[in-house]
Amino acid sequence: xxxxxxxxxxxxxxxxxxxxxxxxRYTEKIIGILIALLLFSLGLxxxxxxxxxxxxxxxGRDAFVIAAAATLGSxxxxxxxxxxxxxxxxKKS
Amino acid sequence: xxxxxxxxxxxxxxxxxxxxxxxxxxxxxNDMAKGILYLLLFFVGIQIGSSKHLFSAVKSLGFKIVLxxxxxxxxTFAAVVSASFILPHRSLxxxxxxxxxxxxxxxxxxxxxxxxxxxxxxxALLANIIREFFVLVFAPWMVKYFxxxxxxxxxxxxxxxxxxxxxxxxxxxxxxxVALFHGMIIDFSVPLWVSFFLSL
Numbered sequence: 001x002x003x004x005x006x007x008x009x010x011x012x013x014x015x016x017x018x019x020x021x022x023x024x025r026y027t028e029k030i031i032g033i034l035i036a037l038l039l040f041s042l043g044l045x046x047x048x049x050x051x052x053x054x055x056x057x058x059x060g061r062d063a064f065v066i067a068a069a070a071t072l073g074s075x076x077x078x079x080x081x082x083x084x085x086x087x088x089x090x091k092k093s
Numbered sequence: 094x095x096x097x098x099x100x101x102x103x104x105x106x107x108x109x110x111x112x113x114x115x116x117x118x119x120x121x122x123n124d125m126a127k128g129i130l131y132l133l134l135f136f137v138g139i140q141i142g143s144s145k146h147l148f149s150a151v152k153s154l155g156f157k158i159v160l161x162x163x164x165x166x167x168x169t170f171a172a173v174v175s176a177s178f179i180l181p182h183r184s185l186x187x188x189x190x191x192x193x194x195x196x197x198x199x200x201x202x203x204x205x206x207x208x209x210x211x212x213x214x215x216x217a218l219l220a221n222i223i224r225e226f227f228v229l230v231f232a233p234w235m236v237k238y239f240x241x242x243x244x245x246x247x248x249x250x251x252x253x254x255x256x257x258x259x260x261x262x263x264x265x266x267x268x269x270x271v272a273l274f275h276g277m278i279i280d281f282s283v284p285l286w287v288s289f290f291l292s293l
Contacts, residue, residue, distance in 0.1 A: 008138040036099070042211065042218070043111065044110065045211040047109065048116065066191050073169050081161065082243070086241070
């Protein structure tokens, strides 16, 4: 947990000081490549894990339930904040 | 959307190769995945730090812009806690780990599979891809019934990149800056929340 936090914080500090260096344009590309590599290796470990393959339907169902709940919950909270703090401004303009 | 499809393809390719029994030896050592993971976190930090939108957004909208990521977080966690009751075979912290991906499926699934195994990692990957998909498909409907912030909160960490065009289309260009600010804050919070729930 701490090492994760420190790694990101170092990155943010570096990014902030380097924000005017043109090379920072490439961060998005680099992130994309790293993610692809890691997802490929996640795929490999899923494929070699018989338990995951056998339970794939169950995994899909659980994922759907959590995704639907998370989306609905945040949409409801968004509606409350919008009515309370943002709508007035929109009506005026 | 193109990126999501590419990632899904790479993930599926990994599964198929493993099922056929062709696993590249390069990918077997676990230490390497962890090393790449930290490299990824570092670059995510650089991306957040070098972005120029963060401070201008706070200046133009003031304090209430902070309420948007707060609403996303509270709404997501409250709903995921309720959902964990209908998923009795999953622990509350496992559900919260998956939920705190906030549609940032790549980072959350990688972190979770590293510490909790490929099974929960796959749940996180699918759940957070589905969340992004919901926003891309239902954004107009969300704006109509729940207001212009709805697709932003639903989009979680993706509102600074993949779902930004759709938000700007349906919530209006006035909300682009809100979406960028929101995406950046949530983006930053994903690895922190995930590792927090992993440590419980």
